[in-house]
Amino acid sequence: MLSFQFGLVHYFTKVGAGEYYLEELEETTCLVENIIKSYNKNLNQQWIKDEIPESSTSEEETPCDYPPLKRVSSLNTAIIMGDAYSTGLSHRCLSLSSSYNIQSISGNLRRKEDILNHHPRAIESMESSKRTQRKVYRRKNSTRVKEKERKDTIYSLPQCQCKRCIARDMNNQDKALNSVSTIDRISRASLKSCTSIFTYINGEIFMIRSIPKRRKDLMDNTLTSITVQKYSYHVLFPPTADFPARHIGPRKSEAKEMLEFIGLKSLNELTDKVIPDNIKLRSELLLEEPYSEEGLIKRIKEIVSKNKIWRTYIGMGYYNTSIPHTIQRNIFENPGWTTQYTPYQPEIAQGRLESLLNYQTMISDLTGLEVANASLLDEGTSAAEALGVCFRQNKRLKFFLSDKLHPQTISCVTTRAEPFGIELVVGNVSEADFSNKDYSGVLFQYPDTEGNIFDFDGVIQRAKDNGTMTVCATDLMALAILKPPGDFGIDVAVGTSQRFGVPLFYGGRMVGVTKDVDDKHCYRLALQTREQHIRRDKATIYHGPDGIREISRRIHSAARLLARGLREAAEKKINLRYYNDGCVGVSLDETTRRKDLKDLLWVFASPKTLLQVAEGCEELEDDIESTPFCRKSAYLTHPVFNTYHSETEIVRYMKKLENKDVSLVHSMIPLGSCTMKLNKQAFGYRQLFEELERDLCEITGYDRVSFQPNSGAQGEYAGLRAIKSYLEHNGQPQRDACLIPLSAHGTNPASAHMAGMRVVPVGIDKDGSIDMEDLKKKIIENKDTLACIMICQLVHDNGGQVYLDGANMNAQVGLCRPGDYGSDVSHLNLHKTFCIPHGGGGPASYLGKKSKPFGVVSAAPYGSAAILPISWAYIKMMGARGLVRATQIAILNANYMSKRLENHYTTLHTGYDGLNAHEFIIDARPYKKTAGILAVDIAKRLMDFGFHAPTMSWPVAGCLMIEPTESETLTELDRFCDALICIRNEIRDIEEGRIDWTNNPVKRSPHTLAQIFDSHWDRPYSREIAAFPAPFVQSDNKLWPSVGRIDDVHGDKNLICSLIVLQHQNRECFSLIRSISAIFKAS
Structure with a gap:
């Protein structure tokens, strides 16, 4: 004892x-x-x-x-x-x-x-x-x-x-x-x-x-x-604070009620029926006992104390910034902004879309190019995308890189070029020879990685004469006083907006203008492709063109002062950039103060004080304004950049935009995607990364985890590249066939193609599962070239590797582990399962005792390092039992909703017991024939009930996939089910002839406040049915769509991608006649 x-x-x-x-x-x-x-x-x-x-x-x-x-x-x-x-x-x-x-x-x-x-x-x-x-x-x-x-x-x-x-x-x-x-x-x-x-x-x-x-x-x-x-x-x-009890929506009494409703006695019985017995985890996850929030804060402080805070002047695209507190409080710390979903439903996302259009306008103005997107992931990946643009334009298999690019940019482009067989040449861009017409493009930095500014007119002209596209990586802050790339005749500009209010963390999409049903101008996502959405334009609006120019000039002046006073090197807890040849680089930013300049002069043993150096500095000839590179053109002329400069004005503008969007502040968002929920001075950060990696390995059953990918799609790409490199290293370079089920996410085949693989589609059965006969047939046909499949034993027996899309880990945590049941590689969507707002996570290179990395997939070694502490904290506060219960409740919520809706909608692809995992699909296809109603109509009508639509037309076209997550309460689940039942009753009224096929509340949804209060009401149903269709929709909690149903076709045929164009368009039609002219990051 x-x-x-x-x-x-x-x-x-x-x-x-x-x-x-x-x-x-x-x-x-x-x-x-x-x-x-x-x-x-x-x-x-x-x-x-x-x-x-x-x-x-x-x-x-x-x-x-x-x-x-x-x-x-x-x-x-x-x-x-x-x-x-x-x-x-x-x-x-x-x-x-x-x-x-x-x-x-x-x-x-x-x-x-x-x-x-x-x-x-x-x-x-x-x-x-x-x-x-x-x-x-x-x-x-x-x-x-x-x-x-x-x-x-x-x-x-x-x-x-x-x-x-x-x-x-x-x-x-x-x-x-x-x-x-x-x-x-x-x-x-x-x-x-x-x-x-x-x-x-x-x-x-x-x-x-x-x-x-x-x-x-x-x-x-x-x-x-x-x-x-x-x-x-x-x-x-x-405990002082029970995080799992607060994170998980249903109380124990509610969970018991839900279990009884679906005919089960316990959560264990539910998971026993849902999780196949042969893959079930037989032991508890070996994680730390859960922390209270107070205990976790104490732990974080202990870890953070291990970091040494030095002043950093390394540069290379990473700079300290000053974020106005009003933006930090009202954007970064505001759940109304941080819990919104990707704006696939533009009628209830006009705030974010307007914000992103503001950003595009800023990029277009500063670069001097006509079209900009909003945005890619970082400067390195945007440069890699520019490589793809050039290759698709002229199909040439050589690409020239300036040796004065940032090192991480060269690394990212190198990784992307290899699967396409593109030969990269790195050298002095002024000596590049394009006369053989074999280069698809040339990429150089302006200003370059050492801060130098060169005249690229000759390089650009030689490239254009030989059909070579020109790509310029540039610094947006410098462009406030430098001649913009557009004035040089550049085809594509890439870069980073990190200087514009994005802090250092150790570490696209295009918005267009269209019109709604009332012929009112509004915003939408143009040319639907995969993307990441982030808001970074507010600092630009707050400072305006004059403020941006002043910051840029201040940085330039500080650099001039320092350059004049430097002599020899020493040390004072300052990070500088050290070159292999012994040279030292210093990069300044908007946070540089007089004391910093004094310390830098001391570090380099300057014989003069800062005041002595400054005397007569105005007469130096190194001022940009005295050179041909000085910017002459105006920028940021739209009123939005010249109006909101006081704190009161910017707060009101941000709140106005926020109020146009649905977020978790208002109601559940049943898609799951965004709704859940190295240097020696960074010991604390490294400890956190190691602990998170250890926990994720325990949860998934894998050997290693990489945090470098910045999105799920980038995680797919990294994982597939790891598989391909593994096979090549084992002497099997011919294995390039990637078997992908027809029900797979659209990014899967795109990532496979980007990784240099050949996509082989695999059919599916009526119940949505993989057609095993077709799978066996495709495996036999591609036996010698099989590389991987995104579904295990059949593949392994034929020499392939299994890639598992980790987006569905929310139904597996603590119940089964991909690494145990045969998967070789996965990516994890941390935003779905581990509660970050969006982005982050992904697989490592193939790693064993001796790893052989294949390159990098993003510019920073730890990707979006700022979001990793969120997932770390979530796991630490939930603990093993909390994570298991969260998984079980996520499965329970989905099955409860499916059971409630079974008399109104057909649920597709259920298991043998009629159960689902953490999400389910309802079939809306029959209503097209019986009532003229499509899945998109149901999605729009849900807005009148205050809800964001589920995932539309994926993985089955014409259907809706619903994922409630574990964090929603029984009350909220019932409200959403009631809304869908009300819509089904309205569809039934159409089917039985009680209301018109085209002029009905479903087809004409959503209903705006302006429409409801319009004196002319030409609809056969009442205003009350239009705006308040259920008892729980009340005037005091009603979220009104800011615009009516949007015309997507008009927006794609008439591409308008900046505020300036909108201001002067005079209803003219603009067509997309050239490639995307600017690719920028806003992370």
């Missing part, structure tokens, strides 16, 4: 019948060794085993088969505290870890008075019995007990955890809190010492009360019967 009192470890060793010897261990390092030695000597001691035997079918009482203790795999051994309640102090307690090491767990226990106030029943027995500490001395045939009174000491009881014993011990025990049962097999050492014992078993506290026996009974060899009072661990030791 073990107990812990004030840091001393008391270990009771059984010597003989009725005889025990007490060892006081001052040093805890020998504790485990003694436990194992004693256990192996006395196998009747009941300790938790690593493997739990199957429950016995026999009624007979047979002894438990306890093998010698070799491993204790979890923290289920008792946690003991001494005098914690009476003192209110924080004690350290011990438990056994899987490697026999002692693992400390610290917990701030509440004082006895606090617990009595909150949980009197849990303490009642403790008050009635003052437990004693006994020292037991060995005697020949008896035991003499010397008692010393000690208040509120808690002891532990190691308890058998085999299924048979648990089934017997918990037989007839009520599942409710404070239920009573009988345990027969108890170590008599426990009963000799006290009348009440507490033990920690499988995450719950059991209080064991002994039935009073005479002394001689305790000396017998017979076992003593006792009663057990069961308490929830959270009742006896209530």
Whole structure:
């Protein structure tokens, strides 16, 4: 038996019948060794085993088969505290870890008075019995007990955890809190010492009360019967903040109600039916015990303290920035902005779309080009996309890179070029020879990576004369005072807007103008392709053109001062850029202050002070304004960039945009995608990355995780490149066939093509599963060239690798692991399963003891490092049990909704029991024939109920896929189901001829406030049915679409992509007649 009192470890060793010897261990390092030695000597001691035997079918009482203790795999051994309640102090307690090491767990226990106030029943027995500490001395045939009174000491009881014993011990025990049962097999050492014992078993506290026996009974060899009072661990030791309970929407009573509705008794029964038995995880995830939010903040501070905060002047596209506090509070810390979904439903996303159009206008103005997008992931990946633009334009297999590009840009382009067979030439761009007409494009930096500015007119002219496209990587801040690329005749400009208010974190889409049903101008996503959406234009609007120009000039002036004063190098905790040839680079930004310049002059041993250097500096000839590179053209002339310069004005403008969008602030968004939920000075960041990687490996069953990809699509690309490189390294370069089911996400074949693979489509059955016959046929046909398939054994048997789209991990966490059931590579959508707003996560290169990386897929080695602490914190606060429950509730929510809707909509692709995983598909295709209603009509009508539409026409065209996630309450789920049922009834009215096929509330949705209050109402249904179609839609909580139904066709045929064009268009039609002219990042 073990107990812990004030840091001393008391270990009771059984010597003989009725005889025990007490060892006081001052040093805890020998504790485990003694436990194992004693256990192996006395196998009747009941300790938790690593493997739990199957429950016995026999009624007979047979002894438990306890093998010698070799491993204790979890923290289920008792946690003991001494005098914690009476003192209110924080004690350290011990438990056994899987490697026999002692693992400390610290917990701030509440004082006895606090617990009595909150949980009197849990303490009642403790008050009635003052437990004693006994020292037991060995005697020949008896035991003499010397008692010393000690208040509120808690002891532990190691308890058998085999299924048979648990089934017997918990037989007839009520599942409710404070239920009573009988345990027969108890170590008599426990009963000799006290009348009440507490033990920690499988995450719950059991209080064991002994039935009073005479002394001689305790000396017998017979076992003593006792009663057990069961308490929830959270009742006896209530945490200050229970994150899983707040993150998971349905309460326990609601979950029970939902289970009863679908005809099941427990969450375990549900998951047993949903998760195939052969892939089910048989053990608990080995994760840390969950933290409270307060405890996690303390832990984060400890980790952050390991980072050394030095001033950084390295440059290379990464700069410190100053973010106005009003933007930080009202954008970055505002859930109204951070919980919105990709604006696929533009009628309820006009705020973000207007913001992105503002951004596009800024990019177009600063670069001097006609069209800009909004946006790609970073400068490196945008340069790689520009490589693809050039290649698709002229199909030439050579590309020239300037040796003065940022190093990470060259790396990204190199990775992208290899699968296409494009030869890269890196050199002095001024000496490039394009006369053979074999270069598809040329890419150079302006200003270059060393800050130099060159005249590229000659290079650009030679390239154009030979049909070579020109790409310029540029600095937006510099373009405020430099001649823009458009004036040079550049074809494509790439770069980063990181200088515009995006902090350093250790680390597209095009919006167009169209019109709605009322002929009102509005915004939408043009040319529907994959994208990432981020908002970064607010700082531009806040500063305006004059403010941007002033910041740019200030940086330039600081650089001129510093360049004049530098001499020799030294050190003062400053990060500089060091070149291989011994040169040192310094890059300044808008956060540079006078003290920084003074310190830099000191570092380089300048003989002059900053004031002395500044004297006469105005007369220097290195000012850009005195050179031909000075910008003459105007930019940011639209009123939006010249109006909102005070804090009050910008706050009101941001709120105006926010109010046009649906986010989780308003209602559930049942798509799942966005709705959930290296240097030596960065030890803290690296520790966090390592812990997150370790946790994700445990959750997925994989060996390694890379955080470099910045999106799910980029994660797919990285994973497929890893597979291809693996096969090439193993001497199988001919394996280039990627089998992809027809139901797969559209980015899958695009990523495979980008990775240099040949896409082979695989058919699907009527139930949505993969057509196994077609799969076998395609495998046989491509046996010698098979590289991978995005679905396992068939593929492995034929030499291929299995790529699993990790977007659906929300239905698997804690229940099954891809690495266990045959998957080789996956990407994880951290925004779906681990609660980041959007982007991040992805697979590593093929990694073993000796890894052979194939290159980089993004500019920063850790991708979007700023979002990784969100997923790290989520896992740490949820813990293993919290993650499992979140997964189970996500599955329960989806099946509850499917069951509620089964009499109104047909659910496709269910399992054998009619159940789904964490999402389900309802079929809207029949209504096209019976009522003229499409899936898009249902999506638009949902806006009148205040909801964002589910995923439309994927994975089945004409259908809706619904993913409620675990964070929505039963009330919200019911509201969404009620909305869909109301819409189905309206469709039924159309089918039965009660309302018109074209002039009905579904076909003419959504309904705007302007339409409802228009004096001319020409519709056969009432305004109330249009705007308030259900009892829960009330005027005080109504979210009005800001525009009517949008004309997508008009927007694509008449491409308008900037505010300037909109201002001067005079209703002229603009057609897209050239390639995208600017590719920029806003991350």
